[in-house]
Amino acid sequence: MPDRVLSLADAAVGAVLLGSGAVAWTGRRRSHVGLLMAMAGACWFLGSVFPGLVFLHRGPLVHLHLSYPIGRLHRRPAAVVVLVAYVAAVYEGFVRTPWLTVGLSALVVVAALDVFARTSGPARRAGRSALAAALVFAGVLALGSANVLLEWGADRAVVLVYDAAVCLVVIWLTVDLLYGRWSEATVSDLVTQLGRRTDTAGLQAQLARALGDPGLTLGYWVPWQHAYVDETGRRLEVDGRTTGRVTTAVENDGEPVAVLIHDPSVLDDPKLVDGATAALRLAVTNARMRAEVRARTAGVAASRRRIVEAADAQRRALEAELATGAQRHLAQAGLHLAALEAEAGDELRAVLPEVRAEVATALRELAQFAQGVRPQSLTAGGLGAALPLLAGRAGLPVAVAVGVGRLPPPVEAAAYFVCAEALTNVAKHAAATSATVEVVAEAGDVVVRVTDDGRGGADTQGSGLRGIADRVEALGGSITVGGGAAGGTLLMARIPAEGAGSDGDRERGAPYEDRDRGRLDADPRRLGAAARGGRLRGSGDR
Structure with missing residues (x-):
């Protein structure tokens, strides 16, 4: 039993x-x-x-x-x-x-x-x-x-x-x-999955599983074509009557968003269909918004880069105009005064030295102004020529190591002014006895490191560093400020070489020759992304 x-x-x-x-x-x-x-x-x-x-x-x-x-x-x-x-x-x-x-x-x-x-x-x-x-x-x-x-x-x-x-x-x-x-529960599960998505790839498969129709087709509305297209971009015929299937349109505020072509049995569960279309509307709308944000962000980054490049071009033009204009005329005036002094009488000869001194002072001040705009040495010889001269005016011993050759003008200018601002801060605030400047190429980026043996700390919100950081970040780079390995301060700037090239250079994909380390190629597949977000971090206030 x-x-x-x-x-x-x-x-x-x-x-x-x-x-x-x-x-x-x-x-x-x-x-x-x-x-x-x-x-x-x-x-x-x-x-x-x-x-x-x-x-x-x-x-x-x-x-x-x-x-x-x-x-x-x-x-x-x-x-x-x-x-x-x-x-x-x-x-x-x-x-x-x-x-x-x-x-x-x-x-x-x-x-x-x-x-x-x-x-x-x-x-x-x-x-x-x-x-x-x-x-x-x-x-x-x-x-x-x-x-x-x-x-x-x-x-x-x-x-x-x-x-x-x-x-x-x-x-x-x-x-x-x-x-x-x-x-x-099915709709809630579907919304949870779609909420994690940042695009519409694979969306059709998820909807097909949720609605239980392996043959479901999803079409996206393309306004400029006035038609629906599938995930591969092919135009869709939305009249499903000829194939025994039905269509469910998805709209947002009266505007078409997408369309579902599915088996008629799907409509047997109206709650599931309504929930799935609501989730689809949310997913497609979010994907579009993210795409627009990415496009706007890329546009802002490109606009900032163009502003920096335009400003740098204006600096180069102004520097050239000063060199060929005012500076040349003042130099010639000094020569004329020297010749006149040899032939002038005693009364005039007593006044000419003062005039010559004023002309020399004006020429010197104009040269210093031109250095601030863009040094002639940078235009003529690049960082390898300009940084040793900059170090010589720093007021303390500075070791310079330049491991790159000629770079795009905006990159050279950004790297130069990073070094200039860093050495100015070292001389004014660090109480350092020596400093080091190093410029190298790493993974397609130009990396600038300025270290000192001073008391450490830096005013990251000061107008000098903040302005330099804005310039670097506009080129897709970043600046970090922290302590050096042996004390003092380490300022490091990383600038994508490709991201700062001129429009013509980027269109041609022209390489920039590096005499010491091969070359920095402008191919974006080999260089750091130009649009990486910049950052400025500090270890304290100097």
């Missing part, structure tokens, strides 16, 4: 699993829950025929509880637990290991709580049934293991409790799936 009861209970559980799977699949084809129930039923009967597979049904049941009501796993911990359940089900059929079942039940509880804690809104309300079912199943697993480990001797009772729990849980989930909040 007891054997007959257990046999009837065993057959009843298998029938309930297969029947519930068929009902769930018929009522909710877009959910994989019915397939998992049917798989568990098939494994249940296989275990009755082949004793080594007696626990095989546990894998699909754990999968069911951790993926309900969608039938798909989205949490990595849950996926790991399901994999462990399938492996343990096969292993324990041949090697009886009660402690393995205890561990599996604990993992199921932890994974179920994790899935439930990560859901919100309608998905959380639907997840209550899944959490309760998972806890019940984990409980009966632990009960069976406890019966073996503690030697209770209640095998028959434990088996009947296990069978009853499996039947009740599966029937409960089937009813909840058909009459509960499955549609809301």
